[in-house]
Amino acid sequence: xxxxxxxxxxxxxxxxxxxxxxxxxxxxFDPVFGGPxxxxxxxxxxxxxxxxxxxxxxxxxxxxxxxxxxxxxLTGLAQLVAEELECDWTKVTTEFPSPGQNVARKRVWxxxxxGGSRGIRASQDYVxxxxxxxxxxxxxxxxxxxxxxxxxxxxxxSIITHTPSGKxxxxxxxxxxxxxxxxxxxxxxxxxxxxxxxxxGVKRLDTPDKVTGTTxxxxxxxxxxxxxxxxxxxxxxxGKLKSYDEAKIAGMKGVKKVLKVGDTAVAVVADTFWHAKTxxxxxxxxxxxxxxxxxxxxxxxxxxxxxxxxxxxxxGNSNGDTKAALAGAxxxxxxxxxxxxxxxxxxxxxxxxxxxxxxxxxVWCGTQNGxxxxxxxxxxxxxxxxxxxVNKLLLGGGFGRRGQTDYVRQAVLIAKQMPGTPIKLLWTRxxxxxxxxxxxxxxxxxxAGFDADNNLTAFHMRISGQSILASLRPDALVKGMDPxxxxxxxxxxxxxxxxSVPNLLIEHSxxxxxxxxxxxxxxxxxxxxxxxxxxxxxxxxxxxxxPLEFRRKLMKDHPKHLAVLEAVAEKIGWSTAPPQGIYRGxxxxxxxxxxxAAAAEISVTxxxxxxxxxxxxxTDPGYAVNPAQIDRQIAGSFVYGLSGLFYGGIxxxxxxxxxxxxxxxxxxxxAAMPKxxxxxxxxxxxxxxxxxxxxxxxxxxxxxxxxxxxxxxIRSVPLRDQNITFA
Amino acid sequence: xxxxxxxxxxxxxxxxxxTPLLWAIRENAGLTGTKYGCGIxxxxxxxxxxxxxxxxxxxxxxxxxxxxxxxxxxxxASGTTLHKVQEAWIAQDVPQCGYCQSGMIxxxxxxxxxxxxxxxxxxxxxxxxxxxCGTFQQVREAIHTIASA
Ligand code: FES
Ligand code: FES
Numbered sequence: 078x079x080x081x082x083x084x085x086x087x088x089x090x091x092x093x094x095x096x097x098x099x100x101x102x103x104x105x106f107d108p109v110f111g112g113p114x115x116x117x118x119x120x121x122x123x124x125x126x127x128x129x130x131x132x133x134x135x136x137x138x139x140x141x142x143x144x145x146x147x148x149x150x151l152t153g154l155a156q157l158v159a160e161e162l163e164c165d166w167t168k169v170t171t172e173f174p175s176p177g178q179n180v181a182r183k184r185v186w187x188x189x190x191x192g193g194s195r196g197i198r199a200s201q202d203y204v205x206x207x208x209x210x211x212x213x214x215x216x217x218x219x220x221x222x223x224x225x226x227x228x229x230x231x232x233x234x235s236i237i238t239h240t241p242s243g244k245x246x247x248x249x250x251x252x253x254x255x256x257x258x259x260x261x262x263x264x265x266x267x268x269x270x271x272x273x274x275x276x277x278g279v280k281r282l283d284t285p286d287k288v289t290g291t292t293x294x295x296x297x298x299x300x301x302x303x304x305x306x307x308x309x310x311x312x313x314x315x316g317k318l319k320s321y322d323e324a325k326i327a328g329m330k331g332v333k334k335v336l337k338v339g340d341t342a343v344a345v346v347a348d349t350f351w352h353a354k355t356x357x358x359x360x361x362x363x364x365x366x367x368x369x370x371x372x373x374x375x376x377x378x379x380x381x382x383x384x385x386x387x388x389x390x391x392x393g394n395s396n397g398d399t400k401a402a403l404a405g406a407x408x409x410x411x412x413x414x415x416x417x418x419x420x421x422x423x424x425x426x427x428x429x430x431x432x433x434x435x436x437x438x439x440v441w442c443g444t445q446n447g448x449x450x451x452x453x454x455x456x457x458x459x460x461x462x463x464x465x466x467v468n469k470l471l472l473g474g475g476f477g478r479r480g481q482t483d484y485v486r487q488a489v490l491i492a493k494q495m496p497g498t499p500i501k502l503l504w505t506r507x508x509x510x511x512x513x514x515x516x517x518x519x520x521x522x523x524x525a526g527f528d529a530d531n532n533l534t535a536f537h538m539r540i541s542g543q544s545i546l547a548s549l550r551p552d553a554l555v556k557g558m559d560p561x562x563x564x565x566x567x568x569x570x571x572x573x574x575x576x577s578v579p580n581l582l583i584e585h586s587x588x589x590x591x592x593x594x595x596x597x598x599x600x601x602x603x604x605x606x607x608x609x610x611x612x613x614x615x616x617x618x619x620x621x622x623x624p625l626e627f628r629r630k631l632m633k634d635h636p637k638h639l640a641v642l643e644a645v646a647e648k649i650g651w652s653t654a655p656p657q658g659i660y661r662g663x664x665x666x667x668x669x670x671x672x673x674a675a676a677a678e679i680s681v682t683x684x685x686x687x688x689x690x691x692x693x694x695x696t697d698p699g700y701a702v703n704p705a706q707i708d709r710q711i712a713g714s715f716v717y718g719l720s721g722l723f724y725g726g727i728x729x730x731x732x733x734x735x736x737x738x739x740x741x742x743x744x745x746x747x748a749a750m751p752k753x754x755x756x757x758x759x760x761x762x763x764x765x766x767x768x769x770x771x772x773x774x775x776x777x778x779x780x781x782x783x784x785x786x787x788x789x790x791i792r793s794v795p796l797r798d799q800n801i802t803f804a
Numbered sequence: 805x806x807x808x809x810x811x812x813x814x815x816x817x818x819x820x821x822x823t824p825l826l827w828a829i830r831e832n833a834g835l836t837g838t839k840y841g842c843g844i845x846x847x848x849x850x851x852x853x854x855x856x857x858x859x860x861x862x863x864x865x866x867x868x869x870x871x872x873x874x875x876x877x878x879x880x881a882s883g884t885t886l887h888k889v890q891e892a893w894i895a896q897d898v899p900q901c902g903y904c905q906s907g908m909i910x911x912x913x914x915x916x917x918x919x920x921x922x923x924x925x926x927x928x929x930x931x932x933x934x935x936x937c938g939t940f941q942q943v944r945e946a947i948h949t950i951a952s953a
Contacts (some may be wrong), residue, residue: 105810147901147937191930280897287902288909289891290877297836305831330820351827424849424903426842473903474936506842540858705897709942713900716938739846739934748928750940 097140116256116694118172123256124212127185128158131252135235137164140181141171142186143196144445145283146475147713149706150196154283156702157201160275162267171282176451177466189447192480192596194669194766197702200670202266209264209324219246260725268349269700269761278705283471292474292652294441298430301498305335307353308502309362310342310512313732314538316366329356335686340492346495348585350503353689369591370732377518377729378415384541384586385413385522391587395565397580402535406526410619412612414523414792416604418727419516419597421736421741425473426509427484431492432499433458438465438489439465444481453482457489464724476717477596481514483550510742511734513596515727517543519695521608526580529653531620533631535580538566540606544587545594552637559587564601564668565609565773570668571765572602576613576631587672592729597773598717602668606773607780610664614781615790624663625651626782637666637760642672643696648693649676652738659690662781664774671698673788675715675774677751680784680804687796688804689719689751689779695753696771699763707767712753714772720745722776723803726795749803806866810835811879825859826850829876830868832848836907837877841934848933850874853951857916877906880913888950889913898947900937908933913948915942921951 117123118130118138125131132137145151153169172611179186187200219237220227223244230239235248269275271348286292294341311317321343323335331352339346347353384390403409429442431454438458444450447469454465472479490500504512519542526535544559553560562585564572574583597603608738617627625646632639642665646652655661657679665674676690694711724743728735736742780791793799805836808815808825810833817832822913829838829852838861841849845863852861853875861869880887889909901907908931915930922930927947934941 080838117945147899149900279895281899283902284894284897284899287905288886288893289881291904292902293836295839299834325951349827349831351823371940422936424847424901424934425839426841450864472901474901476936503840504922506840506844621921686885709897709900709939712941713938716935716940720936738844740844743936744847744934745935746928746934747931747940747943751943753941 094212111490117311123210123253124262125252125255126207127182127610128204129162129211130263130462131248133249135165135168135247135249136683137162137169137235137248139169139171140174140186141187142174142190144189144443144447144472144475145202146191146443146445146479147470148196148710149281149703150191151198152279153702153706154200155282155521156274156279157197157204158208159270159675161205163232166274166279168235169282169613173469175466175468175773177462179448180451180462190449191475193447193475194762195767197710198670198764198766199441203733205265205266207304209266210260211263211631214258215248215251217258218251222251222254223247237298246504247391257750273749276704277719278703279481281706287389287765292471294425295428295430295441296425296473296503298441298470298501300430300432301519303430303499303501304346304348304495305348305353305498306343306344306502307350307357308338308344308487308504308508309357311366311637312511313364313366313369314559314593316364316732316768317370318343319363321363322361322574322783327359329359334354334495336491336494338487341614342709344489344491344502345490345610346491346500350501354505366732372591372732373730374728380588380590381518381520381541384588385520385539388586390539390584391558392582393560394566394574394583395581399535399537402580403526403537405536407529407551408527408619409524411522411524411662411790412615412790414522414608414611414762416518416607416794416795417519417725418518418592419575419721419725420510420598420727420736421476421478421595422510422742422744423472423474423476423478426504426506427478428501428503429488430499430501433489433492433496435496436464439468440466440488440490441470442468442477442485442488443466443593444482444485445472445475445477449480450482450485455486457486458493459680465709466481476598477600478514479764480596507737510737513734514593515728516597516603517545517594519543521604523608525612525616527620531622533578533616533620536578537581540584540608541588543589543594545596547587547589559585561602565605572668573772575635575667576628577634578631591732592787598714599769602666602769602773603718603721603776605663606666607777610666610774611775611780611790611792614662614784625634637672638667639699639758641672641758643756644695645674645676645693648754648756649678651676653725656696660782660786662778662783662785664777664781666770666773668770668773669730669766671696671769671770672762673774676780677775677782679779679782679786681783683802684787685801686804687783691752691754692775692778693754694756694771695758696758696767697758698765698767699761701757701759704757707757708755710767711755711771714769715753715775716745718752718772718775719779722779722794726798745803806870808833808866808869808874809872810874811876812855817866818912819866821865823864824867825852825861825864825869825874826838829861835876835878841904841907845893846934848911849907851910851933853910853914856914856917858911877910879927882892887913892950896920896940896949898941898942898946903936904933904935908935908943912943916947917951922947
């Protein structure tokens with residue numbers, strides 16, 4: 078390991094930091110599967126390789142690089158390693174190697190970024206190889222001890238058997254010797270049909286502590302001598318902190334310090350968070366809100382509406398000559414939809430704890446991207462990589478928000494002003510609601526043309542609105558275009574459009590208001606699925622055709638899309654009439670490498686109260702590592718998506734976010750929860766994501782059912798703005 | 805100064821009487837299983853039992869809690885024997901991120917105390933906690949499993 082960290086390493090860490098959640102910037106790394114120098118886990122047990130350490134009592138410690146925020150990939154990744162390792166699953170435990178260790182060991186654990194539903198699909202190959210390599214080394218170590226050929230030995234359930242003699246030993250007994258061996262150059266992975274653990278809905282590994290209140294989230298960190306900080310950042314993005322009147326809170330109980338955080342925020346540090354927050358609330362603050370204070374939801378809506386017709390637009394997908402086809406169509410249909418800003422509102426508000434001394438800066442936090450958090454610590458502390466580290470904790474929700482590192486930076490900037498004292502920075506819910514990284518706002522005009530026989534001949538979709546990448550990852554723009562905008566609308570790739578239309582044009586007029594956008598579970602799938610699937614439903618009705626039959630005709634070249642759609646249609650009983658008073662709607666979409674569909678059954682009272690009784694949901698993620706967790710991700714994503722559809726919507730007044738807490742940005746409760754029946758139908762041969770793809774289909778399925786029930790189209794989100802609520 | 809009885813133990817805490825019980829529990833008594841989610845009695849993450857009644861601890865003051873028997877998630881089990889709700893939560897693999905689950909479990913435990921066999925309507929009325937991960941389907945199933953045991 079280098080004693081001196083070159084500036085090059087710092088820069089590299091910064092590059093990693095910019096590879097935030099969402100579409101990933103591929104940074105290559107060399108997985109090292111062990112080596113002559115035995116590395117040891119924190120408790121001294123030998124590392125067979127970076128992924129596997131085994132204790133003398135046979136406990137298998139599997140290293141997990143990606144973050145666990147509830148999505149279950151900690152368990153899924155452990156299953157993948159354990160499958161190849163052939164270890165006893167009941168003896169498996171996990172740990173998160175720190176980002177600092179990763180950088181120090183030449184990124185032996187690869188990418189830490191946990192977003193874009195990539196946690197499993199982007200690392201399945203090398204984590205399985207990590208498990209397989211360790212197995213080969215453990216067997217070799219036993220064979221060496223017995224002085225027999227390794228080929229005569231097998232391993233199962235953490236026990237190695239020499240078949241001819243029947244001699245056995247355990248992983249724990251040979252781990253030390255195995256760790257000293259040179260790893261095999263190449264290992265063969267199991268054929269998926271031979272999996273015994275992968276594909277099983279085993280229980281999560283992180284549950285027991287979560288039911289006793291003993292799990293330590295970032296908000297629960299306790300360090301000796303720790304103080305607590307509350308913060309207020311300028312309510313208007315782009316504005317600055319002008320002044321504050323510290324004298325007014327002088328002598329308030331517990332207050333230790335009032336300080337500036339960067340150019341835009343002020344924090345109070347106190348003995349307890351409650352004291353810090355109370356004093357901060359009493360502190361007179363003057364903001365310089367700047368130009369953006371003129372912006373409102375109305376001004377944004379007007380600007381976006383202008384983009385629906387005029388000006389330049391990036392073309393994401395096209396074939397034929399759509400404009401000519403529309404001009405010559407026998408009939409055209411047009412509709413305008415919109416989808417608002419949304420806040421992540423993770424259950425645990427943003428927080429981070431930092432300890433800064435002259436030669437070290439350490440942070441404890443929940444993060445979806447340990448390496449980005451690490452890069453933020455380097456930048457804010459101005460210390461080199463070897464003097465920084467981040468201790469990753471379980472997240473009280475992420476949904477994309479914790480891929481950003483603004484809260485980590487703030488914690489370090491505060492701790493830096495109080496060297497030697499650990500500082501826990503916690504955002505109030507109000508700070509969290511008003512300083513999010515919001516799901517971007519868009520409008521969409523859709524125009525379709527039919528020939529005289531009611532065949533769809535042209536489909537024009539023009540999105541006007543905000544790009545996430547332009548703000549968060551400008552390096553990922555392609556000649557100015559944000560490819561992520563076209564999630565589910567592409568001609569090919571891992572988020573392909575599911576229809577073939579002779580003349581197709583899908584384009585984006587990029588308009589970026591000052592509100593900082595972010596990756597919000599499902600990201601651009603949320604609105605794109607509503608735009609496409611609700612409009613397709615409109616077209617089916619305009620053509621006088623059954624919504625399933627209408628779609629089916631356009632999906633001949635999209636068998637994977639069609640398979641999930643037909644699966645939900647069959648299970649909900651689409652071909653037979655629903656019970657009295659129940660109405661149905663369908664939707665499908667593809668993103669993050671997976672194919673998903675939903676069929677909803679709802680009833681409507683007074684035209685305004687929707688009861689969602691049941692949603693049948695199908696997903697084809699290629700391979701299903703843990704179907705029980707996939708089932709939970711589907712139902713959970715529906716809660717998140719439907720909360721956004723019914724109750725969500727962040728609005729802007731005088732440049733600032735208007736919603737402040739769950740009273741103004743509500744979230745679904747159990748009473749509104751439909752019965753979700755999931756169909757997990759992995760067709761094999763590819764690895765798709767799980768956490769996000771399904772979120773998009775619940776909304777359009779419900780909206781289409783609403784039309785079936787009332788004859789009215791809802792084209793604007795959230796529904797609360799139209800006085801429509803859950804029954 | 806306030807005297808609070810939490811999980812059968814008396815705590816003498818250096819807090820002002822108007823301090824929300826939530827923060828006294830978390831910061832002064834050091835019991836961090838009870839979570840902060842909103843501070844305005846909306847989300848239920850901070851739910852504890854006060855004399856057996858599910859109570860959102862962010863919404864009541866230390867002064868109001870004095871003299872009451874307070875139980876937090878850390879005090880729900882009897883020694884090493886988990887409460888039946890905790891057991892069911894493990895059996896059903898209910899938690900996702902888990903952050904809301906302390907409050908969810910405390911709310912459900914209180915419901916089952918009042919109504920050992922709750923109907924879906926009872927559940928809808930009594931359990932109004934927010935779970936952003938969306939574990940409601942498992943929560944409902946787990947409650948019914950306990951009720952039918
Ligand atoms: S923190 Fe008390 S109800 Fe939300
Ligand atoms: S389990 Fe994450 S908020 Fe409920």
